[in-house]
Amino acid sequence: MLRTRLKANSEGKLTKQICKVVLDHFEKQYSKELGDAWSTARAILTSPSCWQYAVLLNRFNYPCKIEKDLHLKGYHTLFQGSSPYYPESLKCYLSSSPDRMPSERHQVGTLKKYYLLNAASLLPVLALELKDGEKVLDLCAAPGGKSVALLQCAYPGYLHCNESDRLRSRWLQQTLESFVPQPVVNVIKVSELDGREMGDARPEAFDKVLVDAPCSNDRSWLFSSDSQKAACRISQRRKLPILQIELLRSAIKALRPGGLLVYSTCTLSKAENQDVITEILNTCSDITPVDMKSLARTCSQDFTFVPIGQECGLLVIPDKGKAWGPMYVAKLKKRNHV
Template identity: 80%
Template sequence: MLTPLKAKSEGKLAKQICRVVLDHFDKQYSKELGDSWNTVRNVLISPSLWQYAILFNRFNYPFELEKDLLLKGYHTLFQGSLPSYPTSVKCYLSRTPNRMPSERHQLGHLKKYYLLNAASLFPVLALELRHGESVLDLCAAPGGKSVALLQCACPGYLHCNEYDSLRVRWLRKTLESFIPPPLINVIKVSELDGREMGDAQPETFDKVLVDAPCSNDRSWLFSSDSEKAAHRIHQRNNLPVLQVELLRSAIRALRPGGLLVYSTCTLSKAENQCVISEILNSSSNMAPVDISGITRTCSQDFTFFPTDQECSLLVIPDKAKAWGPMYIPYWCTTFII
């Protein structure tokens, strides 16, 4: 029997969940994920189980906070599990659900940490950014992955693009909050249709990240407007078309021999494996890289669902490993011509 306090909390949570979306996900993901959907579902509809990783800002390093987190039992992510993990990247997490308070944006003051879903670091690390390289973050808002990229190395040029004007303002504020003025000078923020970027800047970038618009499963489940949610579901079939077009544009913007990483925060097979299969089947100059070993080395902190693609990972939320959803083809490379 629930206590009055817990019952009140559960009742409030139940009102927040959008039944239209949940019913749709139940129908789709019970087929695509099988028995795993029950656990994933329980985590997604229970924010009290969600976890938040703490990515330190190397440009205003929080030494005192680091000491405090270690005393509280936090540990660093990917410690010793990824050979190419940059030493400049420090991301802490706890095995228990909790959330640090977010820092407020203050003009002229750099924030010390960024809260994120730990799985969102996979696509950033996949790029293996090196100092001086040119990078395109094609769908950059709200800016978390751009900030994470700059924790890895100092690019010669970072182009952060976002098509939505409201999200562009969010992106600019994020960059101003974490990146010092000297480095801001190598960053360009644009408001272009990502599908046109490849023609506007052909063969320009060493590395390209396409963190594509998708069925953001976590946020969709808590849609406050049922009519808008139903419309989103109706329009959902259009997303793979957009994602393929964005990827083809990204390929055109990539230099021969460059690296391209695609990512989504949805479990949808149509937006994940099917999109990548279409790209690989239609692009003769693209090659996947086998990264199946990642699932073994990172299983302590993440739960992976088999994708039947050696070049991709699907992180699914689990108890005490509530990270994801996050799909990452790790990674597509263009042949040097």
């Protein structure tokens, strides 16, 4: 019975149907915005068998044996060599092939040994440069992978994980329970506040803020099972930048003077990425961009970036043998009061 189920699951993954409505929409938009780079990204995004999965080890349940097994399988660590962005406590392994470790099941009272993720989703976490004792806000935290990754980098004095959607908030809480031991749980707060209200609720309360904003999520959109729903979501897509800008304005209010803010999405859309940041820089006098070229140089062997004409932003685009992304990351700093 189990064997049959596994086969069915496996076949289900192999027979994912691409939604033509979404692909046609992406084709029209991204061929214009990205030029030749889109054809490579398109080939990867439409071929799940090429997708790669990174393995983030959990330092709270350190899996020495798994680390040895990963080495034997040909995995290597993200950022081979030293980097000021890459703390020693963070251990993430990548494979250049689309090998996938089995997912671990959630078990009450047992910490998982590793988290499977798109390696590019670590870039916003690393860009935040979290230090021990800092107060940090993860404004749109579900499903919790970036919160877990932040805790692999440092021990914050306080970590506020917010998720406005109740169902996704439960998912976030389960993720934290699966990876974080009790002593660390004591410095974490989970809330279900509308992210646009956080700035007024907690003004200038945080040293670092991560806004991993709701976005088009290109990978999952491409495989929408209902064409009518997909068409509806495409029409609603135009409203997303408005929400993203409102979330960023709230995050800026919640950030202390001198603090750092990182904005990220998992879409290639210029309207949801560069245009959102440009609007913030043009209208928020207390915010300055932070150059991210050194981070891009550090990890250029693992990720493919496309030039986007914005120093404070990076765009990871899926490529052959580097099937990571889409992931956009921008870094901002709040000026100190004069």
